[in-house]
Amino acid sequence: LAKTTQPISMDSYEGQEVNITCSHNNIATNDYITWYQQFPSQGPRFIIQGYKTKVTNEVASLFIPADRKSSTLSLPRVSLSDTAVYYCLVGPNNAGNMLTFGGGTRLMVKP
Amino acid sequence: SQTIHQWPATLVQPVGSPLSLECTVEGTSNPNLYWYRQAAGRGLQLLFYSVGIGQISSEVPQNLSASRPQDRQFILSSKKLLLSDSGFYLCAWTEDYYGYTFGSGTRLTVV
Numbered sequence: 763l764a765k766t767t768q769p770i771s772m773d774s775y776e777g778q779e780v781n782i783t784c785s786h787n788n789i790a791t792n793d794y795i796t797w798y799q800q801f802p803s804q805g806p807r808f809i810i811q812g813y814k815t816k817v818t819n820e821v822a823s824l825f826i827p828a829d830r831k832s833s834t835l836s837l838p839r840v841s842l843s844d845t846a847v848y849y850c851l852v853g854p855n856n857a858g859n860m861l862t863f864g865g866g867t868r869l870m871v872k873p
Numbered sequence: 874s875q876t877i878h879q880w881p882a883t884l885v886q887p888v889g890s891p892l893s894l895e896c897t898v899e900g901t902s903n904p905n906l907y908w909y910r911q912a913a914g915r916g917l918q919l920l921f922y923s924v925g926i927g928q929i930s931s932e933v934p935q936n937l938s939a940s941r942p943q944d945r946q947f948i949l950s951s952k953k954l955l956l957s958d959s960g961f962y963l964c965a966w967t968e969d970y971y972g973y974t975f976g977s978g979t980r981l982t983v984v
Binding site: 796798803804805806807808811849861862863864865866 | 909915916917919961963965972973974975976977978980
């Protein structure tokens with residue numbers, strides 16, 4: 763499984779756009795990139811998934827360059843409630859695959 | 874719709890006592906089930922996963938065991954708890970699509 767590297771922590775202010783980048787240099791051809799959000803004392807929650815180019819949903823956007831060796835989760839106009847840990851995972855898009863959650867990026871949104 | 878139930882939410886157990894955490898999934902059949910543990914301020918560690926009844930795979934050697942007596946039931950057990958077993962335990966499932974769905978977790982404190 764591809765290893766991922768992301769910043770340990772980030773600070774932002776309400777209303778700003780936050781971009782969290784994840785490196786996955788050894789991503790495989792059949793690997794997808796998935797991001798999860800975790801609040802304290804809760805299980806991680808699926809945010810967005812992509813394979814290449816750009817994916818957007820009501821919560822976030824995911825930018826993936828052509829070489830797919832990195833990806834950027836973009837959170838538009840964050841609020842205090844976006845304070846959480848964000849995990850980047852890379853692996854095949856099928857059930858039964860065991861994805862590894864690393865330490866994630868701890869995002870702190872300040873007023 | 875699919876839901877996942879995990880209980881209890883919190884648990885305080887003395888060292889040497891047994892443990893049984895239960896996880897059930899509704900609204901799906903033959904899910905892949907997982908047990909994760911999260912130490913304070915850390916990422917998620919995969920403990921066990923199961924692709925079917927009676928099929929359990931362990932990712933790390935430890936003081937814990939898992940069982941899957943029914944299709945949608947996954948149980949995490951220990952005969953004698955250690956202090957190091959304290960943590961936040963999460964059950965998760967996947968089916969024939971991408972992404973994990975996590976339960977609400979059990980915070981275990983071994984004293």
